[in-house]
Amino acid sequence: MSLSGFSFPTAIQFGPGARKEVGKHLLDQGLKRPLIVTDKALGALPVLKEFQSHLQGLDVAVFSGVFGNPTASQVMAGGAAYKAHRADCVIGFGGGAALDVAKVVGIAATHEGDIIEYVWDHPNVRPITNALPYFVALPTTSGTGSEVGRSSVVSEDDTHLKRVVFSARILARKVFADPELTLGLPPHVTAATGMDALTHNIESYLSPAYHPLCDGIALEGARIAARSLLKAVKEPSDISARSDMMMSSMMGAIAFQKDLGAVHSCAHALGAVADLHHGLANALMIDAVLEWNHEMVPEKFDELAHVCKVAGGGKAFVPWLRQLKRSVGITGTLSSHGVKPEQIPRLVDIAVKDICHQTNPRPVTAGDFERLFKAAM
Known part of the structure; x- marks a missing residue:
């Protein structure tokens, strides 16, 4: 029998109201300038404003440029928004698409090249060498489970082919899984x-x-x-x-x-x-x-x-x-x-x-x- 390796490292805060703990958690880490990465629909809904009301004491910016199946250009735009805000951490807020983008915005913000160059099967794959921003995730749907995953699925803009960035380094440092965030789903x-x-x-x-x-x-x-x-x-x-x-x-x-x-x-x-x-x-x-x-x-x-x-x-x-x-x-x-x-x-x-x-x-x-x-x- 061959040797096998197992790992379950994600810290999870689970239950109604978990979203209210995010602000204190970030402040306890010495972080003050989060970039919220979310999708266009959520960015316009009261649920995001309600969540932001629990982030008192933080200087918050929102990137809501995620839509459809997430693409490489959306990731790169998110990385640019991170740098423009001079952010020090990322909050992923949304379904699988928003969370997949949020997981790799930090790579785009701190590394050279296009995010597609970091997919696991790229012929000249770039290594993730720099420190990545602190990342927390809040799912607003119950499907992909992207909040606890070590992969990000992004599509090429021209071919629409789904590509995968895979690394334990893109895991959320903490997941705040609040089922109240799904109550408004149709x-x-x-x-x-x-x-x-x-x-x-x-x-x-x-x-x-x-x-x-x-x-x-x-x-x-x-x-x-x-x-x-x-x-x-x-x-x-x-x-x-x-x-x-x-x-x-x-x-x-x-x-x-x-x-x-x-x-x-x-x-x-x-x-x-x-x-x-x-x-x-x-x-x-x-x-x-x-x-x-x-x-x-x-x-x-x-x-x-x-x-x-x-x-x-x-x-x-x-x-x-x-x-x-x-x-x-x-x-x-x-x-x-x-x-x-x-x-x-x-x-x-x-x-x-x-x-x-x-x-x-x-x-x-x-x-x-x-x-x-x-x-x-």
């Missing part, structure tokens, strides 16, 4: 981001990589999402359900350091080609991929069915997922969400090159991806 966003969290937990558990710690976290994350996603959608003010989904989201992101699978390779391709929301893309692909994976790891599907309280065992797990999606309002196929059959060759090309499917429980070829996309059309 049902369709709660559903799509919730399916993202559930997909992370499921795919990381199904991955053949060796990481029993992540397996345990993934199973519990799936159990929590299974019991609370529908309630969070149907009863959006239920703080218990909102708390469950925020915890499941973080658990999924912690678990997927074990790696993911073909659902995510498909979703990354759909984001690049059709600009689909990542959680929605996962939800539209998960049936076809899991049905295809089942025969390779039936015992794992049995375990997922057990923790999610699915009657009928592992064979009933995918039908249960389909019904859950319908219950939370995610319906239709890829084609009904704007994906065209003529885009399949491009989707296949990107999915094959994506790293996630390398830890799918069943090896995936270009022909397999073509069949999976067609099955989801």
Whole structure:
């Protein structure tokens, strides 16, 4: 048996009202000039103003230039805003896109070159050599779990290909996970981001990589999402359900350091080609991929069915997922969400090159991806 390494370093303050602790925490670190990195929509909403009211004693600037799937140019603009404010720390405030940008704004502000030069598979990848700004994260959605991740996904501006900056140095120094920040999410966003969290937990558990710690976290994350996603959608003010989904989201992101699978390779391709929301893309692909994976790891599907309280065992797990999606309002196929059959060759090309499917429980070829996309059309 080979040697394995495990690490769970993120400090997390969890619960209603956690956002109110950020100002004191930064002042205790001797920091006074934070740059809040958020997205355009949140930047115009009262929830950001309310959060800022708890940052008394700090000289705060806001960069709200994040929108859609985050791009390299957004990161570079954030780095410029950091320098213009003479900031000494970064507060990431938002969903996965805003947090992915916030995690690497510090690289753009303190290093030379474009952020794409720091992605892990760049042919002349630049090392992160300088000290990075102190970074704290506040998620406002429950899906990506980006607040606890050591990777940032940014797209190339011209090709829209998703690229990954991966380093433990971009981890948040502290996460303030406040489920009250998700109370205003509309049902369709709660559903799509919730399916993202559930997909992370499921795919990381199904991955053949060796990481029993992540397996345990993934199973519990799936159990929590299974019991609370529908309630969070149907009863959006239920703080218990909102708390469950925020915890499941973080658990999924912690678990997927074990790696993911073909659902995510498909979703990354759909984001690049059709600009689909990542959680929605996962939800539209998960049936076809899991049905295809089942025969390779039936015992794992049995375990997922057990923790999610699915009657009928592992064979009933995918039908249960389909019904859950319908219950939370995610319906239709890829084609009904704007994906065209003529885009399949491009989707296949990107999915094959994506790293996630390398830890799918069943090896995936270009022909397999073509069949999976067609099955989801």
